[in-house]
Amino acid sequence: MTIVGNPMGQSTPELEDAIHEKIRAAGLRLTMPRRAICAVLAVNDEGFLTTQEILGRIGEQGVPIDPSTAYRTLDDLAKIGLIHLVHLGSSPGRWHLTVEHDHQHLVCEICGKTTLVPTAEIQPMFDQLRERYGFQTRHHHFAIMGHCETCSESEEHDHA
Amino acid sequence: MTIVGNPMGQSTPELEDAIHEKIRAAGLRLTMPRRAICAVLAVNDEGFLTTQEILGRIGEQGVPIDPSTAYRTLDDLAKIGLIHLVHLGSSPGRWHLTVEHDHQHLVCEICGKTTLVPTAEIQPMFDQLRERYGFQTRHHHFAIMGHCETCSESEEHDHA
DNA sequence: CTCGCTGTTGCAAGAAGTTGCAACAAGAAT
DNA sequence: ATTCTTGTTGCAACTTCTTGCAACAGCGAG
Ligand SMILES: [Mn+2]
Ligand SMILES: [Mn+2]
Ligand SMILES: [Zn+2]
Ligand SMILES: [Zn+2]
Numbered sequence: 001m002t003i004v005g006n007p008m009g010q011s012t013p014e015l016e017d018a019i020h021e022k023i024r025a026a027g028l029r030l031t032m033p034r035r036a037i038c039a040v041l042a043v044n045d046e047g048f049l050t051t052q053e054i055l056g057r058i059g060e061q062g063v064p065i066d067p068s069t070a071y072r073t074l075d076d077l078a079k080i081g082l083i084h085l086v087h088l089g090s091s092p093g094r095w096h097l098t099v100e101h102d103h104q105h106l107v108c109e110i111c112g113k114t115t116l117v118p119t120a121e122i123q124p125m126f127d128q129l130r131e132r133y134g135f136q137t138r139h140h141h142f143a144i145m146g147h148c149e150t151c152s153e154s155e156e157h158d159h160a
Numbered sequence: 161m162t163i164v165g166n167p168m169g170q171s172t173p174e175l176e177d178a179i180h181e182k183i184r185a186a187g188l189r190l191t192m193p194r195r196a197i198c199a200v201l202a203v204n205d206e207g208f209l210t211t212q213e214i215l216g217r218i219g220e221q222g223v224p225i226d227p228s229t230a231y232r233t234l235d236d237l238a239k240i241g242l243i244h245l246v247h248l249g250s251s252p253g254r255w256h257l258t259v260e261h262d263h264q265h266l267v268c269e270i271c272g273k274t275t276l277v278p279t280a281e282i283q284p285m286f287d288q289l290r291e292r293y294g295f296q297t298r299h300h301h302f303a304i305m306g307h308c309e310t311c312s313e314s315e316e317h318d319h320a
Numbered sequence: 321c322t323c324g325c326t327g328t329t330g331c332a333a334g335a336a337g338t339t340g341c342a343a344c345a346a347g348a349a350t
Numbered sequence: 351a352t353t354c355t356t357g358t359t360g361c362a363a364c365t366t367c368t369t370g371c372a373a374c375a376g377c378g379a380g
Contacts, residue, residue: 028328029377069329071367072368075250085247090253093247109298115293117289121292129304132281133275136308136312137305145297145302147298148294152294189346193359194358211336227337228339229358231337232358252337
């Protein structure tokens with residue numbers, strides 16, 4: 001089950017620039033390996049990629065980078081809030097852009113379909129958690145696992 | 161940051177039996193390695209343990225089991241709904257008992273404190289997701305990351 | 321443009337996690 | 351109690367991920 005948002009898409013210079021901006025703003029250096037990783041992330045806006053997949057794409061396209069560099073860099077990008085690690089099922093975690101994503105994700109465990117839900121729709125729950133427990137939800141960009149409409153219906157048929 | 165519920169606690173025979181029951185009911189064989197793993201899970205009711213931690217405890221106490229067996233067995237137990245893999249931050253996933261846990265977890269990213277929230281309090285959100293998107297939330301036992309009351313307050317002080 | 325500081329990289333070694341397979345043992349049948 | 355079937359285990363080989371470190375290069379200062 002591959003989960004990508006813009007598989008063979010065009011690069012999106014605006015987004016890529018915005019990412020570079022954030023990296024600089026955080027005081028990180030804009031190196032070649034980082035540019036390569038950002039490029040992959042930019043064309044996969046809305047996608048969820050594993051570190052291995054990112055490494056693979058970079059290798060296909062140009063100068064490969066060392067795996068350890070990829071692992072470390074992705075951690076760094078997460079630390080500055082540019083990307084986010086999402087665990088879909090038991091497979092390795094997947095990286096997902098955070099910038100300009102004011103939504104949450106519903107992920108179907110069966111077919112992998114992801115549905116976007118405006119954060120506003122879930123906000124009331126977060127507010128309630130804060131009121132009752134003083135708990136400040138942080139990862140305002142997370143994935144809720146379950147079964148999508150289509151797969152739910154097929155399941156009912158199977159039971160009949 | 162270690163997250164356990166009953167660190168050096170007594171074994172809880174009732175819970176352990178309930179687990180054995182579930183394993184048998186699923187048509188799985190009750191082997192020595194599985195008994196060992198269940199024993200660790202039973203004394204750590206409410207705890208979150210990594211596979212490595214489980215392996216470590218078994219090694220300390222008696223006959224060690226092969227790592228591959230542990231990884232495979234834990235996957236099997238998850239498949240029959242006995243345990244659940246929870247990702248707290250970027251560390252390896254942690255196993256958590258599902259049986260008799262009708263609650264969700266608020267996990268503090270800073271101090272690791274976990275707060276239990278009755279599922280009923282979050283149910284309205286799940287219901288809403290179903291009404292609007294036809295989405296059936298499955299993992300009714302998940303972790304919401306954020307900052308607990310205490311840590312939120314310290315942060316405010318730091319800013320001042 | 322050149323220099324210098326220091327954050328980053330690639331490499332190598334190791335730890336963690338996965339997979340195929342032959343030997344083994346849980347538990348049903350007799 | 352004994353036998354038989356087949357799900358499980360431990361081992362070995364492999365892939366993935368992590369960590370320490372010396373060489374390197376981004377980029378600010380001059
Ligand atoms: Mn998104
Ligand atoms: Mn619980
Ligand atoms: Zn689906
Ligand atoms: Zn806290």
